[in-house]
Amino acid sequence: MTEPSRLTEPAPLIELAEDATEVQAFEAADAWLRANLPGDVLKAALDADWDAVGAFLDDPQRGPAWYAALGDAGLSTPTWPRECGGLGLSARAAGAVADAVLRYRVDRGMIDFVGLALAGPTIIFHGTPRQRERYLRPLARGEHRWCQLFSEPGAGSDLAGLSTRAERQDDGTWVVNGQKVWSSFAHIADYGLLMARTDPALPKHRGIGYFLLDMRTPGVDARPLKQMTGDAEFNEVFLTDVRLPADALLGEVNGGWTVAITTLMQERNGLTGLPAVGEGRADVLLRRARDNGTLAEPVLRDDLLRFLVEERVLQMTTVRAHAESGRKAAGAEGSIRKLVNARLEEKAGALAAEVEPLAALAWEQGRQNSAASYEFLVMKQASIAGGTPEIQRNIIAERVLGLPKDPDPDKNVPFNERQRG
Numbered sequence: 001m002t003e004p005s006r007l008t009e010p011a012p013l014i015e016l017a018e019d020a021t022e023v024q025a026f027e028a029a030d031a032w033l034r035a036n037l038p039g040d041v042l043k044a045a046l047d048a049d050w051d052a053v054g055a056f057l058d059d060p061q062r063g064p065a066w067y068a069a070l071g072d073a074g075l076s077t078p079t080w081p082r083e084c085g086g087l088g089l090s091a092r093a094a095g096a097v098a099d100a101v102l103r104y105r106v107d108r109g110m111i112d113f114v115g116l117a118l119a120g121p122t123i124i125f126h127g128t129p130r131q132r133e134r135y136l137r138p139l140a141r142g143e144h145r146w147c148q149l150f151s152e153p154g155a156g157s158d159l160a161g162l163s164t165r166a167e168r169q170d171d172g173t174w175v176v177n178g179q180k181v182w183s184s185f186a187h188i189a190d191y192g193l194l195m196a197r198t199d200p201a202l203p204k205h206r207g208i209g210y211f212l213l214d215m216r217t218p219g220v221d222a223r224p225l226k227q228m229t230g231d232a233e234f235n236e237v238f239l240t241d242v243r244l245p246a247d248a249l250l251g252e253v254n255g256g257w258t259v260a261i262t263t264l265m266q267e268r269n270g271l272t273g274l275p276a277v278g279e280g281r282a283d284v285l286l287r288r289a290r291d292n293g294t295l296a297e298p299v300l301r302d303d304l305l306r307f308l309v310e311e312r313v314l315q316m317t318t319v320r321a322h323a324e325s326g327r328k329a330a331g332a333e334g335s336i337r338k339l340v341n342a343r344l345e346e347k348a349g350a351l352a353a354e355v356e357p358l359a360a361l362a363w364e365q366g367r368q369n370s371a372a373s374y375e376f377l378v379m380k381q382a383s384i385a386g387g388t389p390e391i392q393r394n395i396i397a398e399r400v401l402g403l404p405k406d407p408d409p410d411k412n413v414p415f416n417e418r419q420r421g
């Protein structure tokens, strides 16, 4: 195979009609992967040597070249329109592409979730032709990493209560001041999705702007926060007199909430994984339990098998939800899967400790922690990220079931006259 090496000249998209069936999409993607994966990596994947595949993706030369080739072929972004570097496929056919890529485990990792799942679709829906042209192709090729600058110390679940300020200057540029928090991977991101208050005299949802921020702009200071796992992928981001050009605004002035809804719905839909059915958390836990003998314990075995079934059901529901949405934007129903996923993630953490009880308590000197302790410690993350279970329940109640809204006395009050701090 010729190793993909050019990062500037895009290779052609794979040949696949926009109305391709699932079988056609799977076969085309699988054939492309077999023809373009380097021989050693293809062999490693077929032998299920996932460490070797992981080493390939982590290689500073080969990994980026591979992601660029995957992006050029349209396989990183199969639902995006063709003019934006995607294949224009239906969600159903795109799910088959995801299945093919998952088979070899050579897709982009969670670190690119904000870029591919949030920034891309939001820019496709709300961006000007120039913004689409500028941001989408590098994103699909893995050249730019994105972060999400929404949450603040005083605005998480009540995101519309954010107080980072963007002030419009006479020349149309903006000056931003404020602080964000929990910004995953902001310290290594090239761009950020930034929400900031553009008019405090309007009610809280109406006076917000949505900006595309170049993280290298002077005044942007991302400081990693150390977590109890030892990781530090979260950040506080301080914004001090950050000057943004007029075309950094995505959507209308004061219309940022509408844009943010697109991002948030994508997030709730995307956080339950790709629309593909295959190896998941349960398979890994079952393997570990088989290897160390804990699978022989009947209660634990029962719990693991129940978990396997629930995880597969969630995967299949994700496939169905994507298929049913066609090419439409994600809807509020995504909150149902987000809620189920939160419960499963917590269960996976608890099961990891039960499968390897000793490893959950102690590990070799010099190692940060064991897999079991790590998984136990991160089990709450996925339930909070992208909105807590309580907030998902509110969304399901209001937007799916049509029940009365959560009372919010500040909703129609100008932001700078509201009662709450």
Ligand SMILES: Cc1cc2nc3c(=O)[nH]c(=O)nc-3n(C[C@H](O)[C@H](O)[C@H](O)COP(=O)(O)OP(=O)(O)OC[C@H]3O[C@@H](n4cnc5c(N)ncnc54)[C@H](O)[C@@H]3O)c2cc1C
Pocket: 147, 148, 149, 150, 151, 152, 155, 156, 157, 158, 181, 182, 183, 184, 185, 380, 381, 382, 384, 385, 386, 387, 388, 389, 390, 391, 394, 406
């Ligand atoms: C792993 C991870 C990654 C994250 N990444 C990012 C990121 O990249 N960018 C970003 O901007 N943010 C990120 N976040 C932040 C995340 O969006 C917020 O933590 C989340 O929205 C909750 O906000 P909060 O932490 O301020 O909690 P709060 O809003 O203060 O909530 C505290 C508690 O009150 C409950 N509560 C609040 N309001 C209500 C209500 N109306 N009804 C019932 N209960 C309620 C909540 O459910 C929760 O239990 C991340 C969080 C995690 C855990």
